[in-house]
Amino acid sequence: MKDRLLFNICPEGEFFGRLSEINYIIERAKEPAHPSRTLLLGRRWTGKTEILRRAHRELFWGQGSVVPVYYQFRGYGGISAAEDFLKEFIKQYLAFRKRDPEAIRQELPLERLEKLLMDSDSFGLSEIISIHNEAKRGGDTSAALKNAYGAPSLIEARSGVPVYLLLDDIDKASVADDGAPALIDALAGALNASTSFIASSSSKGIAEAGLFSHLEVIELKGLGDDVSVAMMAELCRKYGVESESEVLSYAAGRLEHNPMHIKSLIWAASRAGVSLKDLKNLIGVYANELFDGNIGCLLRSYIKVKTLNGLRVLNYIARSGSASEEELIEKFKCGKEELKKLLDEFSAAGIVEEGLGSIRWAGGRAAREYISYVFETRVKGRSPDEVKSSLVRDSLKEGFSLKGAKVQPRFKEDVSRLLRSFNGQKVLKVLLRNPVFAARFKNGAYRAVESRKEEDEVLLPQVIGCFDSLRWERNETGPAVIIAQGFQNNRYDSGNEVVWITGVKEALSPINLGDAESFIRRSLILKENFRGLRIARWMVGGEGFTAEAQKRLEAEGVYSTDSAQMRILKESLEDKGAAERLKSSPRIVPNKEFEVVIPSSTKAELVAAKAVEEIGTEMGFDENSIAQIKAALVESCINAFEHSKIKSGKVFLKFIAGEDRLTIHVQNSGAELDAPAGQGAAPLDSLPKKRGWGFELMKGLMDEVRLERVHNGAKIVLVKYLMRKGDRDDKEA
Amino acid sequence: MIRKHNFKEIGGSVILYPNNYINDIEGEKLEEMCEAFLKKGVKKIVIDFSSTDLINSIGISILIGIIEKVKERKGAILFSGLKKVNHDIFNIVGLTRHIPVYKTEEEAVSDLKWEDHAAV
The missing domain is CATH 3.30.565.10 (Histidine kinase-like ATPase, C-terminal domain)
Known part of the structure; x- marks a missing residue:
């Protein structure tokens, strides 16, 4: 059987999810009439390379109307970068014409490729190589880059067959050697003409630079809880690691559903002969992986901190989540230039994001814990074992409390999803007033009052986005708070801008007076961030409210909803018919x-x-x-x-x-x-x-x-x- | 191999009694039984579904295969004892256009004309 391998990909049994992304890329590639420019944005090791290589494989073997070319930027600069791209491009073009994967896997010098072009009657294309050689002799990097990156559109014009580029790690093209022109500018100049492409990047810099016109950005997140747990269970089975689904679920969340970190953890457990049936084992394996294992190695490969002050700055951003430039300059006594250089490096590695003077941590939890480890050992002088021990201790405490409240993440997500479905609907006010609802909710049904009036309804805003309050409330405890921003009355002006501050109690106990007081206090502080806007406050408790909490919230004008109200609310938002029926029904039964x-x-x-x-x-x-x-x-x-x-x-x-x-x-x-x-x-x-x-x-x-x-x-x-x-x-x- | 208790032979015909759930495994068992009887020369087959609560699409495809085999051997096949949901399923698939369906196995067997209109 013919060997169909093109570029290395992971074994089929170890690749999970991501089918929709691959299919989307394939569909975009097949639309040559409309040049498409797509950026696949995701953290390191989230599977971008695998997605591009798998899409390339499908395009190579599954169709004949578009020439797929996969190229991974390796950090080369100048003429070497141009030559590397050119060699790869010609090699893959010829391989696709002959459907010969062998040609892709070989390292061929430019002279040999020139001969192959001639042998395959592609005489018109050999001039690309001549121009390159000329530019190389004259040391003209700009001409060499322009020629190399312009090759796809030249081939499109000569052959009439469109080319689809799959450009991996494009962020490496934006880092120039000193004095050399940045590859990204030459690339953008050539590709903006007509060539379709998808590029992967770990940093938002490419998208924010605005170099490519009509760039569509696909943000690649983790795998999702269900897929991650299924993946872990399958890998545990394959590598003979005993496991327990609740522990795997916690591990998946802890690793932020990162497929490479998940695999590394299971491999490590298998190597150590340790089961993943309890938290202690899991945290132990994780700590070893993070500091001395594969996960640590992956993190070290892209997090490079050259100075101790750089390490201090990075650790501070990682721990606090975000910081302003002024704050960092003052705290770490560094100059503006020095800070800019540091932030550029961190940003290129995809671990921080900059915007409007604010610097945000974007590296994820494993990277944050790794930085903390390096900081504690190098700056504070603690021993690796001491740091490891405190990580295990804190993680065990956190994992234990999560296990005690299994519904936690789901309930907050449900509330967030519900808020996002607010779209200017009118709903029964009783669904937002728990004391009134609870008084008439008996035997699994709500008995409505006989006469209902227009004022018994609440007009919901059109919510345009939701986020949690962590940025403003670093050290707060108590119910999680979700901020939903939107407009009301179908008018998109400042007068109709509205913010819903929503407190969610996720633990398996009712909202008590302490929770209510805490939310009221925090919501008053949070309100300061939205001066001049209309504010609505809402508390949602899966297990309901105590009588004191109900009374306190009602007196403050805070909406309150329990899980039964939430189910009815959800139904009336999802189904217009149900909403109308609920308004006139004498008896409302939550789903x-x-x-x-x-x-x-x-x-x-x-x-x-x-x-x-x-x-x-x-x-x-x-x-x-x-x-x-x-x-x-x-x-x-x-x-x-x-x-x-x-x-x-x-x-x-x-x-x-x-x-x-x-x-x-x-x-x-x-x-x-x-x-x-x-x-x-x-x-x-x-x-x-x-x-x-x-x-x-x-x-x-x-x-x-x-x-x-x-x-x-x-x-x-x-x-x-x-x-x-x-x-x-x-x-x- | 023909299993005991899953069939009843009456003269030159046989009544088969599939289980309560016809999926791939049960369907294949039924198919084996039909093949065995056809090899023995039995050409009149009644399948009585009175104990069958569920038939899935794989079971359906095996039943269609059985009907084809009976047809190839110039035999006849009848269904009986179908629950309403299974009748609905056969209707959706279009099998009721091809196979006579009787309320009970007795009706199927006693219908003297069944051989004429049941020949598929």
Whole structure:
């Protein structure tokens, strides 16, 4: 079999998620009529190189209309940079024409490439090499760079076949050798003409410099909790590391879902023969990895701090999260020039971001802890073991408290998502006033007062963005605070700008008087950052409120919402019909949500079927409807199993039992689900096709079936409307 | 291999009783049984689904394969005892246009004309 390897990529069994990004790049590459310029922005070791190389592989083998060229900037400068790019470009152009991967893997001198160009009847292109040689002889770096980076558009013009460049680590092109022209300027000059490309970068500098016109930026985050945990479980299985899902979930969050750090941790546990079944083992392996292992090595490869003062500055930014230039100059007694040089270096490494005089830490948690380790040992003179021990101690305490409140991150995310869905809707005020709601909420339902008036409603703002208050509240404890900014009344002027300061209590206990007092105090301080704007304050507690807290918040005019109110609010924001119904309904029942996770294994779908049978029966569905839901759910689970890339992956099911419908979400571990293929009409006398009936069955058995794109894949949404006994028979009749 | 208790032979015909869930594994068992009976020369097959609560799409594709094999051997196949949801599923797929469906196995067997209209 022909060896199809082009550039090194990680083994299939160790690559997870990122399919949507790869597919997006492939689609963009195939649109030569509209030159596209895309920047893939992400921290170091988040998988940018892997994404570009995999997209290149698909483009190399999967189509013939665009020439894909992958190039990784290596920090060369001057003529060497031009020659390296030129060699790689010609080599890949010839390899693609012949579909010969061998040519890509060989190191070929320029003379040999010139001959190959002639042999392949590409005489017109050999002039690129002649120009390069001439520029090299004359020591004209600018001419050499212009010639090399202009080669793609020349080939496009001569051959009529478009070129798509995949430029890895483009940020390395912006660092020039002293006196030499920066590669990035020559590159921008050549590429802005017509060539389509995607470039990866760890720093925002490229995007902010505005060198490329119409540059689209894709920000690459971590893998997401579900995919990270599935990835860790799969790697643990592969490398024989015993694990426990709760510990893996904490580790995934701790490593900020960084795929390379996750792999390094599992490899380290495997090497050490340590299980990941408890926090202590996990933190021990992590600390060793960070200081002496692969993670530390990766961090050392790009975090270079040349002076002790530089280390002090970096450690300060890392610890405090952000700082101003004046603050740093005063605190570390460094000159403006010295600080600028330091910040440029940190910014090029992608660990700090600068903007409007403020410097923000952008390196992530592992990098922050690594810097702290270097600082404590080199500046403060503490021994490595002492620093390691204090990291383990603090991490264990943090992990222990997280384990005690499993719902923490999800609940805050839910509130944040809810705030983002505010889009000028009117909602019942009672959903934001817990004392009133709680007084009339009995036996799982809210009984509305008989006469409702217009003033019983609240007009929500159009929220344009949400962020947490950490930047302003470094040392605060108590409920997390989310700031949501937006406009109201459909008017985008200062008079209608509004800020919602939202406190979220994530722990498994009600909001008490202390929480309420703390939030009121902090919200008054935070208000100072938004002078002149309308402020709304809102507290959300998953476990409700104590009577004193309710009273205090009500007296202060702070909105208050518990989890039952939140579910109703969510439903009325997502569904206009539901919102209208709620306004006139005498009885409001919040949606009940159930989550079930099943493994991708034989007959596991029957567990889901059993769960939905119980839920459906409780909701009042008739026997046949339940049987239909079960059959459709089984189909969706099988679809999710079949398309999961992870052998021991899981399928995540969410059942939302509403007043009039059951909604089921089916999602697998990060892979695409089958899109409905559609069955062509078979001739009446011939038997139906054998395969591909899954979606047809779902559609035939349910009232609504949707395939929704989500982070790292897709999910199937099934909906069945509730018709009480007799309703459905009447409808069918 | 023909398993005990999953079938009943009546004269030159056989009634098969699949399990409560027809997936790939159960479907293949059913297929094996059909093949075994066809090899024995039995050409009239009733599949009684009265114990079957769920049939998935893989099970469906195997059933279509069974029907094709019976057709190749110039045999006849009937279904009986379908629960409403399974009848709905066969309707969606279009199998009810090709296979006669009876309420009970007795009706299927006692229908003297079944051989004429059940020949596929």
